[in-house]
Amino acid sequence: MQTEPYTKLYLSEHYGNEAFRTLAGYEAAGGFQGLRAALARDPEEVTELVKSSGLRGRGGAGFNAGLKWSFMPKGDERMKVLVCNGDESEPGSFKDRMIMQQGPFQILEGLLIAAWATGARRSYIYIRGEYQYPIQCVRKAVAEMYDKGYLGRDVFGEPGFEHDIVVHSGAGAYICGEETGLLESLEGKKGQPRKKPPFPAQHGAFGLPTTVNNIETFAHVPYILSRGVEWFRGFGTEKSPGTTLFGVSGHVERPGLFELPLGTPLREVIAKAGGVRNNRALKAVIPGGMSMPVLTPSDLDVPMAEEFLSERGTHLGTGGVMVMDDTTCMARVACVISYFFRDESCGQCTQCREGTGWIHKLCERIEAGRGRPRDLELLESVPALMEGHTICAFADAAAWPIKGLLRHFRSDFECHISEGSCPFPESFEL
Amino acid sequence: MKPETRKKIDELFRHYPERRGALLPAIYLVQEEFGYVGPEAARELAEIFEIAPVAVWEVLTFYNMFYTEPQGRHHVYVCTNLPCSLRGARPLIRCLEERLGVHAGETTADGRITLGHEECLGSCGTAPVMRVDGVYHENLDLERALAIVDQLD
Numbered sequence: 176m177q178t179e180p181y182t183k184l185y186l187s188e189h190y191g192n193e194a195f196r197t198l199a200g201y202e203a204a205g206g207f208q209g210l211r212a213a214l215a216r217d218p219e220e221v222t223e224l225v226k227s228s229g230l231r232g233r234g235g236a237g238f239n240a241g242l243k244w245s246f247m248p249k250g251d252e253r254m255k256v257l258v259c260n261g262d263e264s265e266p267g268s269f270k271d272r273m274i275m276q277q278g279p280f281q282i283l284e285g286l287l288i289a290a291w292a293t294g295a296r297r298s299y300i301y302i303r304g305e306y307q308y309p310i311q312c313v314r315k316a317v318a319e320m321y322d323k324g325y326l327g328r329d330v331f332g333e334p335g336f337e338h339d340i341v342v343h344s345g346a347g348a349y350i351c352g353e354e355t356g357l358l359e360s361l362e363g364k365k366g367q368p369r370k371k372p373p374f375p376a377q378h379g380a381f382g383l384p385t386t387v388n389n390i391e392t393f394a395h396v397p398y399i400l401s402r403g404v405e406w407f408r409g410f411g412t413e414k415s416p417g418t419t420l421f422g423v424s425g426h427v428e429r430p431g432l433f434e435l436p437l438g439t440p441l442r443e444v445i446a447k448a449g450g451v452r453n454n455r456a457l458k459a460v461i462p463g464g465m466s467m468p469v470l471t472p473s474d475l476d477v478p479m480a481e482e483f484l485s486e487r488g489t490h491l492g493t494g495g496v497m498v499m500d501d502t503t504c505m506a507r508v509a510c511v512i513s514y515f516f517r518d519e520s521c522g523q524c525t526q527c528r529e530g531t532g533w534i535h536k537l538c539e540r541i542e543a544g545r546g547r548p549r550d551l552e553l554l555e556s557v558p559a560l561m562e563g564h565t566i567c568a569f570a571d572a573a574a575w576p577i578k579g580l581l582r583h584f585r586s587d588f589e590c591h592i593s594e595g596s597c598p599f600p601e602s603f604e605l
Numbered sequence: 606m607k608p609e610t611r612k613k614i615d616e617l618f619r620h621y622p623e624r625r626g627a628l629l630p631a632i633y634l635v636q637e638e639f640g641y642v643g644p645e646a647a648r649e650l651a652e653i654f655e656i657a658p659v660a661v662w663e664v665l666t667f668y669n670m671f672y673t674e675p676q677g678r679h680h681v682y683v684c685t686n687l688p689c690s691l692r693g694a695r696p697l698i699r700c701l702e703e704r705l706g707v708h709a710g711e712t713t714a715d716g717r718i719t720l721g722h723e724e725c726l727g728s729c730g731t732a733p734v735m736r737v738d739g740v741y742h743e744n745l746d747l748e749r750a751l752a753i754v755d756q757l758d
């Protein structure tokens with residue numbers, strides 16, 4: 176992993192600095208000023224502030240974070256819970272890992288601010304099991320906070336403000352990133368998503384009122400409190416303020432993480448990553464993690480923010496930008512993508528379980544040159560059957576990228592069927 | 606299981622409003638002791654958690670990182686998701702298959718290495734990547750991947 180993004184703004188300003196990973200170093204760099212500013216205000220005021228900052232969730236769906244906090248019930252006797260989603264398994268995403276390793280105290284400060292705002296008594300940080308080292312980093316940060324008396328009772332000298340943070344390791348299942356799959360998993364069960372409603376704010380972890388936010392979402396929160404809403408809105412767009420850590424992967428000269436304002440044109444994001452490698456031409460870009468439909472070179476000027484990407488039929492997702500050059504066979508891409516979704520479907524919904532299997536089978540057959548002319552129509556019809564009819568959004572996530580590939584690169588598939596072989600001799604291998 | 610393992614499990618309970626929340630961390634502890642969680646250990650866990658053995662089994666088989674069978678002494682997993690595939694992960698895993706004489710998903714006859722492929726490991730900016738006994742090796746090329754695997758005892 177890089178130790179710091181290639182371009183930095185406020186969030187990653189101190190990444191790569193060993194001291195920032197320690198409590199003393201974090202405080203020396205101005206840490207906990209956001210929390211102190213929050214504690215000087217009423218909890219409702221803090222929620223309102225975060226709401227008005229326009230901070231959108233960075234876990235994929237882009238929901239207003241403060242608005243989500245305001246759904247937590249008031250005057251409810253039950254213990255309230257925060258869940259920090261560190262499952263990061265959306266292919267193409269690797270930003271949360273950087274934050275856990277380089278800025279673990281940003282996450283903890285964000286959690287404490289959210290705890291103050293919502294009245295939560297406990298936080299669970301759920302981190303995917305493969306992230307052994309990030310788990311260690313976050314555990315160490317939590318332990319340092321307890322040693323210093325910053326967690327537990329009377330947090331930061333605020334009488335009656337109690338908060339505990341538990342770091343919980345997942346065990347290898349993509350679907351545990353979906354918030355209710357995560358909650359099931361946290362309860363010691365299979366990570367199968369729940370039917371909604373009830374929503375987590377009413378019935379979340381262990382049946383308690385719960386707010387789930389992504390790692391990066393929490394990490395931005397301290398800056399809104401310490402530097403103000405105006406300042407925060409100075410980055411990004413009207414509807415998507417702030418920066419994000421774009422993760423650029425695939426066929427670029429310099430893959431990696433780049434902190435840039437939301438709304439930075441796609442062209443510029445790719446340019447930061449050194450452009451397409453070996454001076455090849457660009458063929459396709461998946462803009463926000465593998466679940467998001469593909470873009471083509473004609474989309475290069477799109478600002479990388481949800482409101483603009485959705486106009487082009489795709490989404491910002493997690494900001495994981497996958498770049499593919501003109502050697503790339505899109506039927507192969509479809510094989511890799513459909514294999515993943517077939518493998519990771521939790522199996523509860525028939526359309527999802529069966530649909531992901533069919534899609535993969537069709538993609539494999541076409542890629543191998545054994546496709547029949549009818550297969551393309553079939554491949555178009557299956558995603559339509561899956562969308563919007565399932566317990567969670569996984570089925571949509573599995574359908575979208577295939578639809579996108581067929582919309583923009585239909586001829587790649589047609590060629591395989593008519594020629595009985597792959598027309599891209601230099602394509603990446605399967 | 607060893608009394609120390611049992612003791613560690615008991616210490617987990619206080620972090621969860623319901624006992625069952627500690628099941629995943631407890632499975633990790635048992636797996637650390639035995640290398641996998643077989644039917645016997647699963648029954649023991651079921652007793653501790655006061656749930657049906659099948660409930661433990663369901664959880665064990667749902668998650669990729671839990672093993673119900675003995676594994677090789679070393680785990681070598683290569684990521685083959687899209688960003689890694691775009692940067693050469695497939696030839697790399699084939700090369701390892703050849704060197705070890707097994708297919709992905711199998712263990713060498715001497716019990717030395719279990720080879721597998723994995724979905725995205727969150728390391729796409731430093732692809733291709735493999736996870737060896739829990740440690741990431743990033744920006745791999747064939748030579749370095751072979752060297753890493755060759756020095757496992």
Ligand SMILES: Cc1cc2nc3c(=O)[nH]c(=O)nc-3n(C[C@H](O)[C@H](O)[C@H](O)COP(=O)(O)O)c2cc1C
Nearest residue numbers: 232233234260262263264352353354388389392568
């Ligand atoms: C299939 C699926 C996988 C998801 N994976 C993740 C993930 O790995 N990390 C994450 O933060 N959110 C993930 N999400 C989104 C969460 O359900 C949830 O919206 C998010 O954690 C809320 O946090 P945010 O509002 O701060 O983004 C996933 C959603 C779906 C449908």
Ligand code: SF4
Nearest residue numbers: 521523524527567569
């Ligand atoms: S849509 Fe797929 S992943 Fe989501 S609950 Fe249904 S079967 Fe499981």
Ligand code: FES
Nearest residue numbers: 684689726728729
């Ligand atoms: S695709 Fe291999 S780490 Fe993401």
